[in-house]
Amino acid sequence: MLDNVKHVILVLSGKGGVGKSTVSAQLALTLKEKGFKVGLLDIDLCGPSIPYLLNLEKQDVHQAEGGWIPVYADKEQKLSVMSIGFLLNNRNASVVWRGPKKTAMVKQFLTDVCWGDLDYLIIDTPPGTSDEHITIMENLKTVKCDGAVIVTTPQQVAIEDVRKEITFCKKTGIPIIGLIENMSGFVCATCTECTNIFSKGGGESVAKLVAVPFLGTLPIDPRIGKLLGKCCVTELPDSIWAKMFSTIVTEIMAKEA
Numbered sequence: 354m355l356d357n358v359k360h361v362i363l364v365l366s367g368k369g370g371v372g373k374s375t376v377s378a379q380l381a382l383t384l385k386e387k388g389f390k391v392g393l394l395d396i397d398l399c400g401p402s403i404p405y406l407l408n409l410e411k412q413d414v415h416q417a418e419g420g421w422i423p424v425y426a427d428k429e430q431k432l433s434v435m436s437i438g439f440l441l442n443n444r445n446a447s448v449v450w451r452g453p454k455k456t457a458m459v460k461q462f463l464t465d466v467c468w469g470d471l472d473y474l475i476i477d478t479p480p481g482t483s484d485e486h487i488t489i490m491e492n493l494k495t496v497k498c499d500g501a502v503i504v505t506t507p508q509q510v511a512i513e514d515v516r517k518e519i520t521f522c523k524k525t526g527i528p529i530i531g532l533i534e535n536m537s538g539f540v541c542a543t544c545t546e547c548t549n550i551f552s553k554g555g556g557e558s559v560a561k562l563v564a565v566p567f568l569g570t571l572p573i574d575p576r577i578g579k580l581l582g583k584c585c586v587t588e589l590p591d592s593i594w595a596k597m598f599s600t601i602v603t604e605i606m607a608k609e610a
């Protein structure tokens with residue numbers, strides 16, 4: 354039930370493996386650190402990585418009278434999480450479903466989960482624009498969707514990929530919060546020097562070309578993969594990741610003020 358959810362933010366990407374779930378998790382954790390009550394919904398039914406990224410893999414969802422009780426990532430119950438990963442027997446189990454079954458599952462995540470009072474619900478989506486995205490948009494009609502964050506990487510700042518996501522947002526009336534270029538350069542673990550492995554500035558120029566805000570670049574940083582449920586802002590306060598997420602969250606908060 355989304356009756357008491359104030360803001361909904363979608364995280365989208367044109368291709369898989371670009372860091373969309375990592376961005377979703379860090380966005381949720383940063384908002385929680387700022388004192389908000391946050392929900393994180395993983396609708397990537399075929400590749401749910403949120404339970405792993407939040408170190409919640411062994412957790413179960415419980416069925417109560419009012420619906421499913423999400424998994425809480427913290428003792429204070431300020432970050433609630435739902436993913437099909439909690440309903441599968443093991444991490445390697447795969448979901449091979451046709452569209453209607455996927456649609457039903459996504460609808461259930463919105464209507465049958467006891468989300469309670471939330472300041473923000475972050476929705477981590479599968480790559481591309483599929484049944485899951487369409488279902489989410491149809492079912493968010495009654496709730497205000499604040500916008501989408503689009504994640505891309507320098508090698509594949511293929512204009513068509515980002516454009517497809519933007520076209521989807523425009524067709525479904527979702528405002529675009531902005532574009533993030535992840536895996537932009539590599540931060541050395543010894544000296545924190547950032548080296549650009551691929552081309553630089555692609556994300557920014559695409560954002561300009563399609564007239565959407567550019568939120569910034571996030572480098573490859575081996576420490577990010579080890580955060581597993583911890584927030585980059587508190588754990589790696591001097592990192593580019595921490596600075597970026599503080600800025601993005603401040604911008605999001607300013608929009609809704």
Ligand SMILES: Nc1ncnc2c1ncn2[C@@H]1O[C@H](COP(=O)(O)OP(=O)(O)OP(=O)(O)O)[C@@H](O)[C@H]1O
Nearest residue numbers: 369370371372373374375400536572573574577578
């Ligand atoms: N900037 C980064 N630095 C270091 N590791 C990263 C970075 N971005 C993502 N990763 C790592 O890359 C892997 C893939 O990231 P993630 O699961 O967030 O991608 P995704 O786009 O959600 O993938 P999928 O298409 O499977 O949904 C993860 O192990 C994550 O920790």
Ligand code: SF4
Nearest residue numbers: 541542543544545546
């Ligand atoms: S930036 Fe310096 S410390 Fe880091 S890998 Fe290169 S030479 Fe080594």
